[in-house]
Amino acid sequence: MHYVINKLKSQIEKQKATLLDDEGSLSIESLLSSDKFQSIINNCRSFRSRFYTPFVTLILFIRQVLSPDKSCKNTVATFLASVSTEDNNNIPSSNTRPYCKARQKLPIETLESLVKLSGDSLSKSSNARWKIYNREVKLIDGTSLTMADSEENQSRYPQHDAQKAGAGFPIMRLVAIMSLTTGGIIDYAVGAYKGKGTGEHALLRQIKDSIHKDDIVMGDRYFPCFFVMGDLQSIGADGIFKAHSQRKYDFRKGRKLGSKNHLVIWKKPHKPDWMTQETYDSYPDQMTVREFKIKGEVYVTTFQDHKKYNKVALANHYKQRWHIEINFNSLKTIMSMDHLRSKTPDMVHKEIAVHFLAYNLIRTLIAEACRNTERLPIQVSFKGVIQLFNSFVSLLSFSADCNKAHAILLHAIIKNKVGNRPGRTLRAMEC
Template identity: 40%
Template sequence: MFSARHPKKGLGFPILRILVLICLGSCALLDFAVAAYEGKETGEQALLRKLFSHLQDGDILLGDANFENYFLLALLFQAKADVVFEKNGARHIDFRKCDQKLGSKDGLFKLTRPVRPEWMSQELYDQMPAELVIRAVKNKRRTIITTLLDAEEYPRTEIIALYLKRWHVEIDFDVIKTTMKMDMLRCKSPEMVRKEICINFLVYNLIRALMGKTAKHIDKTPRELSFKTAQETLVSFLQTLLGASGDWLEQKIINVLDIIGQHIVGNRPGRSEPRAVKKRPKPHKRLQHSRSQARRLKKYQGK
């Protein structure tokens, strides 16, 4: 999940929350939900509930500790999707008291249904199971909660290794916000802002599709390729591709795939970055009017 800003305030929602569902293997954006940055039903869990219809039987959902919630686990269980979440800080897990021990720092626990939250109707609350069985596994740094209960089919080390791949989504967020410049939205009305978001995500998926084709062409995985290289190569060849046809078009497409395939990104397991930015705020006021209007307003007049 990430946020996006509008350069002007007072235009419906200057800051948005955007929750995206991204495929770990292909990097494709499967679905997304948008809400105002503040207010009821605008949090990450509320947005995820809007995306349940996209989940299919057998899917495994990776998420951070914010999603590790009893009712979210129960709803995902009903959707027949498995989860691998980091343990919520409020939940106490004691491996000495697990209901069934599966190994060192690996066991099954029974969770009891808590009181009904405000967002849930009484009818839906009554449909929630009185108990949930979850599995907890731990390494030196974190505890992982999962609904993959079979220790033989899903070993502890593989569960932890899978969760560590969640870092890839942070790279995908950086691509969307920085490389595609979606951290600042330009349209003014809420309807046009939503269209702007959709167009950006469409272009993102088109570039990811080109990277998928390249990965198959050079026998690599899509995550081994550079998004920036794919974007710049596509822009460089755009006019040539639009004017090509037949065998010449096929040859130009192969040239594009070869160029993209020459830039392989490194494997950086266990990557962790500080939640801080290098860019310093400028001492000047934010320009929230057109330049012609700003020249006449006293608030922009410097000494």
């Protein structure tokens, strides 16, 4: 058993030196062997199982969520096959119980830290050519997930009101910040689908520290309120949003910048019940924002220089927002995350974190493959890369010539281009 673990780690260390170029491009191997990653893993308390160490359990958990057969039985069988090459009889049982117990012992704080580490590493390693105005673009949006119908899940995440008692699944709301340049998940928050403090704005406030100076934020028309725009301006970030349908927009007022294009003053609304007086007082009494209309749609933005950032260009950039909808679809449909199998909230949270970590590792592969080519990461088929990864994973872990297998994999990834769909319209783009 130790032979297999040591061989896997040695392959990672072996590839690390060859896969990092002068510009510091990122690979899965360099991420898994990074000091930060190993430090987080080492903080896990030791497991009694001599086979399912924290490192091995995490790797198997990642492979499980990426596999077409996501059962624990298949995961253990795959692990058993990988250790069958050892010369001794010291191999694990085919019983899934030890693996399931080891998964339960993985600290959720560790998994969440690894998601943020992988997303942050992806963001920092992104190519300047992939960016807009040479700045990192972060997409924000929310979605919902269902989970196994158990008393614990129902208590924490009650089913939708429209469903009859006993005839629905527990449901949660999730808000994520994703990178447009790499597609990676930077941060996320979850909460109940209904109730006080469970809306998308409330969840976004929990993770707003992951938005930094010079970031460009894009979201649907639900997000551009006074406090969100104020938060962006206070840290030196910018935002582009479609305008909320309930707000009135009169282009006869304000400072005119052109046709259907002006700067206006937004006044601070009354203090919301959830906000402390100290936080409320930290916002200015008013702020200047830019509003413009193009092709019947009104947009609001913090980009006030209309000469440097013309409205046609901003509206075209905003069209890229729909990639977060596609990314959610990749997670929920391709990775089958739309319905989580775990029967306790604690394991549901771990299942989400490992899905996101696995997703970021696939995005890392895509970014690595695209780095020295003309291909953009958002032009690569996510499903195609998962299929390639599942086909190559054994070679990458145990092949004597894993570098050659890795090079072939990267070349194949570049060939998995998303089809050209000019003028494609999605319902999500209307938001």
